[in-house]
Amino acid sequence: MMKTKLKKILPMCCISVLFGFASCHRAEMIIYPETKKVDTVDIYFGQKIPDPYRWLENDTSAETAHWVEAQNEITNAYLEKIPFRKSLKEKYTQIWDYPKYGVPFSKKNLYFYFKNDGMQNQSVLYVQEGLEGEPRVLLDPNRLSEDGTVAVASLSVSNDARYLAYSIAKAGSDWNEIYVMDIATGRNLPDHIPWIKFSGISWKGNGFYYSRYEAPKPGEELSTKNQNQRVFYHQLGNDPAKDELIWEDPQHPLRTFNANVTEDERFLIISESESTYGNKLHIKDLYNPSSPYIHIGDSFDWEFWVADNFEDNFIVITNYLAPRRQVVSINFSHPEISSWQTLIPEKEEVLEGIALANGRMISQYLKDACHHLYSHKLNGQLINEISLPGMGTIGGFSSEKEKNIAFFAFTSFTYPTTIFKYDVEKNQTEIFRKPDVKFNSEDYTTEQVFYTSKDGTKIPMFIVHKKEFSRNGKNPTLLYGYGGFNISLTPSFSISLIPFLENGGVYAEANIRGGGEYGEEWHQAGTKMNKQNVFDDFIAAAEYLISNKYTSPQKLAINGGSNGGLLIGAVLNQRPDLFAVAVPEVGVMDMLRYHKFTIGWAWASDYGTSEESEEMFRYLLSYSPLHNIKAGTEYPAVLIMTADHDDRVVPAHSFKYAATLQSAQAGDAPVLIRIESKAGHGAGRPTNKTIESVTDKFSFIMYNLGMNPKF
DSSP, rough: EEEEEEEEEOOSSSSSHHHHHHSSOOOEEEEEEEOOOOEEEEEEETTTEEEETTGOOTSSSHHHHHHHHHHHHHOOOHHHHHHTTTHHHHHHHHOOOEEEEOOEEEETTEEEEEEEESSSSOOEEEEEETTTOOOOEEGGGGGSSSSEEEEEEEEEOOOOOOOEEEEEEEOOOOOOEEEEEEEEEEEEEEEEEEEEEEEEOOSSSEEEEEEOOOOOTTOOTTSOOOOOOOOEEEEEESSSSGEEEEEEOOOOOOEEEEEEEOOOOEEEEEESSSSSOOOEEEEETTTTTTTEEEEEEESSSSOEEEEEEEEEEEEEEOOOOOTTTTTEEEEBBOOOOGGEEEOOOOSSSSSEEEEEEEEEEEEEETTTTOOOOOOEEEEEEEEEOOOOSSSOOEEEEEOOOSEEEEEEEETTTTEEEEEEEETTTTTTEEEEOOOSSSGGGGGGGEEEEHHHEESSSSEEEEEEESOOOOOOOOOOOOEEEOOOTTTOOOOOOOOOGGHHHHOOOOOEEOOOSSSSSHHHHHHHSGGGGGTTHHHHHHHHHHHHHHHHTTGGGEEEEEEEEHHHHHHHHHHHHGGGGSSEEEEEEEEEOOTTGGGGGGGGGGGHHHOOTTTHHHHHHHHHHHHTGGGGTTTBBBBEEEEEEETOOSSSSSSSSHHHHHHHHHBBBOOOOHHHHHHHHOOOOTTTTHHHHHHHEEEEEEHHHHHHTTOOOOO
């Protein structure tokens, strides 16, 4: 049974001043669950590492369920006492309610797009004939569950536009199930394939290629290690249990394989990976079934993506000897490196992608964390730059290589996501769909600054605030970061930030190392034995905001998710004096055991593992959020956020971290954990749960920053 202990939560200041109460807010008493400790000890290179909360890794036990219930009870009790929480939720419900459109994509004469009327839990897939046709609902995920927790994870339209193959995810899990629909009738075929994870769907004839794992044991669906992924071909109407095995590698059970077919259905391309970085390509001529595969890449030190082919030549994006990427042409009969032809050489900016449209290549580049689009001839010659509304982000570019019309989404911090139509031949863009958001963009401005990190490296950061703004060191500020896996943070509009900004908040986003903002060198500078650079960059961002009087430690909150949750946990241990509030979401907190769960092993290219060498073990131990919590430390207000169906970063990370931090807290600030039910790592979360989540997050942040928001 669980015992309890009392922790005193004192007010940060006189609440009568902050919220206009008649008298000062009285001290609250939070009763934290006294989490049971066990005598579990691991030995790494002769050093004993206790893991007293190991039992919380059992996500299906009644004891863990009781702990979750007890933690949520005290968290909900705290949040319910925030005086503006209810009105904030009403504000979010109001501003969320507007139509939202996805980027259209086409196949033959059919156009497909997602639309959410405003408050639908999941966006609905529509189809229409031509751009002027009458749209009809093709797939409505809201009909697949009563609570909106079933989401469309991926989809693929057959090249003859007869069939839609789509996968669904339940309660936020990474596990998917594939179904097939007849587009003309809207009816599902009998085909159903379960236990799909990290797979595409690529059509060839009357069937498609996909990747799957063996079914996990009952009770281990959300925690078991994912291994032995294989590629299959499914012919429509056949029993999936008898699908043709296309590719496997039992000698390397931790490798993943993703199959794609070129638009002309001639070539099958299998991409092989062993982590989140680096791949090899295996390509087969499907017109000649007896032909062997050709291979591109002999290690996982480089990355290759095939945009498409023109007859025997593949247009390939690669960072091979080009950290910021280049475009090359590789001939199927002569794939050796000496025969490659460079189409677009490496530039100072980072090449992020290539699309083909109307006999041209459209390239997308990243310059100082902002996107630029260019049009090229097929030989790589630059034709022109494509005009964009300003400093921002391209959210998907949709085209077919024989069509003249393409579509893309554009967004920035103060520019709601807008769909543009692009005429390739005329080089003209026009707004196709513009959202009607209850937000006055003209009242705000975005700065981009470059600050100096601990080792002298210049780091870019975006800062968003009202135009009428004073640098007086008193502004409530939220600093966000990620710093890993070659993922770049670029300007994007977020409904959740509106109430915070409207009430005088400052939002800052730091483009720290570990991301992809300046190519592979920037990424590697924040991995493995360089991971401390990531934390130093983020701490330096906070110090810049304070020294330049945007804010102060008493007014600064920090937030990040997944790898960004690891970031928040690490800097919180290293500089608890620098922040007033911290919100780590779905974070990787146990750096010694992360690789033992689900797909965690694939992150070793960024982190290394505690078992590969003593040097790596000691480095991981030096910053692991779970293992660097110090008893007797006054930590700021912390809200840990996770979900019970997160099988990407299993919730045990957050469970053990919360128990340890609650036990160590010597100050009066709350240390709480919010555990969402029937939700996962974030993808596919229904609108109602999203609103509840951001309401709680920003209620906690604003309350503990001493804000007096008006809605």
